[in-house]
Amino acid sequence: MLPLWLDGYIQHSTADILSAWSTLLPLLLDGYIQHSIADILSAWSTLLSLRLDGTSSRKDRRIYHPSRAEQGITMSHWRPDFQPEHLYFITTKAVDHVHLFQRDLIKRLLVDLFDSFRNQKRWLVFCFVIMPNHWHVVAQFCADDPLADVMRDLKRDSADRLIRQLKAERNQKALDSLAAKVERPEKQHYKVWEDGYNAKDVITEDFLLQKMEYIHNNPCQPHWNLSATPAEYIWSSARLYLADEPCLIPIDDVRKMLG
Numbered sequence: 597m598l599p600l601w602l603d604g605y606i607q608h609s610t611a612d613i614l615s616a617w618s619t620l621l622p623l624l625l626d627g628y629i630q631h632s633i634a635d636i637l638s639a640w641s642t643l644l645s646l647r648l649d650g651t652s653s654r655k656d657r658r659i660y661h662p663s664r665a666e667q668g669i670t671m672s673h674w675r676p677d678f679q680p681e682h683l684y685f686i687t688t689k690a691v692d693h694v695h696l697f698q699r700d701l702i703k704r705l706l707v708d709l710f711d712s713f714r715n716q717k718r719w720l721v722f723c724f725v726i727m728p729n730h731w732h733v734v735a736q737f738c739a740d741d742p743l744a745d746v747m748r749d750l751k752r753d754s755a756d757r758l759i760r761q762l763k764a765e766r767n768q769k770a771l772d773s774l775a776a777k778v779e780r781p782e783k784q785h786y787k788v789w790e791d792g793y794n795a796k797d798v799i800t801e802d803f804l805l806q807k808m809e810y811i812h813n814n815p816c817q818p819h820w821n822l823s824a825t826p827a828e829y830i831w832s833s834a835r836l837y838l839a840d841e842p843c844l845i846p847i848d849d850v851r852k853m854l855g
Contacts, residue, residue: 678737678742678743678744678795678797679797680736680739680742681736682736682797682798682799683735683736683797683798683804684736684737684743684795684796684797685734686734686735686747686793686795687730687731687732687793688731688751688794689729689730689789689790690788690790691774691777691787691789693729694773696728696729697726697731698728700831701761702758702761703726703831705761706731706754707724707726708845709750709753709754710724710733710845713746713750714845718737718741718746719735719736719737719746720737720848721733721845722734722735722850722853723807723847724811724832724833725815725831725834726831727814732807732810734804734850736848743795747793751793754788754789755788759788762774774786774787774788801854804854808850811834812832812833813826815829815831815832816829827841830843830844833847836849
């Protein structure tokens with residue numbers, strides 16, 4: 597069944613697949629060998645060559661992800677920990693969920709860094725939101741600069757900018773608070789982010805649209821109440837998708853991928 601999962605598009609009907617299985621299963625279920633190796637291999641070959649049909653519902657339809665090579669970005673080697681042709685829904689949070697990004701000035705530091713990484717072609721950003729203590733993005737990464745490397749550098753650089761800002765403001769109270777959260781002071785002086793991050797592979801169009809809706813509606817949730825409507829919250833990509841207006845930084849329009 598592996599090729600059925602690995603294919604990014606569908607070209608055979610369910611009937612074709614069931615027909616192939618009906619040929620193969622009797623060969624496998626026999627308690628003794630009465631068929632030739634050639635018969636079994638032929639049946640497997642028929643099944644494994646099939647792909648799901650392109651007329652399936654949107655819910656099950658896999659997204660076609662243009663390769664980074666097709667976008668003019670070369671891939672020098674492959675990293676097995678992620679798929680560079682896939683999109684990822686990523687969440688990362690401030691240490692202990694502290695509201696470090698409450699002020700617009702600090703949010704601006706983050707979105708400018710998003711834009712800087714995009715200009716360096718370290719990622720493609722399709723959707724984002726900056727919240728007071730966390731952020732979400734839907735992004736794509738290339739094989740020779742994988743998700744883990746980009747997230748490591750993004751968290752490191754954003755922490756550095758935040759600490760520099762707090763030092764420039766002489767905000768010793770905030771600095772002392774972040775210093776107190778450090779577990780290994782011989783390796784770092786301040787702790788800004790929780791360890792790690794959450795990344796989910798965006799496989800289907802429905803999953804993508806669900807996460808985009810979640811991202812854009814996050815500021816309007818009752819426990820946040822940061823904006824009356826998603827498009828009014830400038831620290832997200834909602835304006836592009838919901839109001840056809842430019843958002844705060846240039847991003848990659850996922851609608852071009854969906855067609």
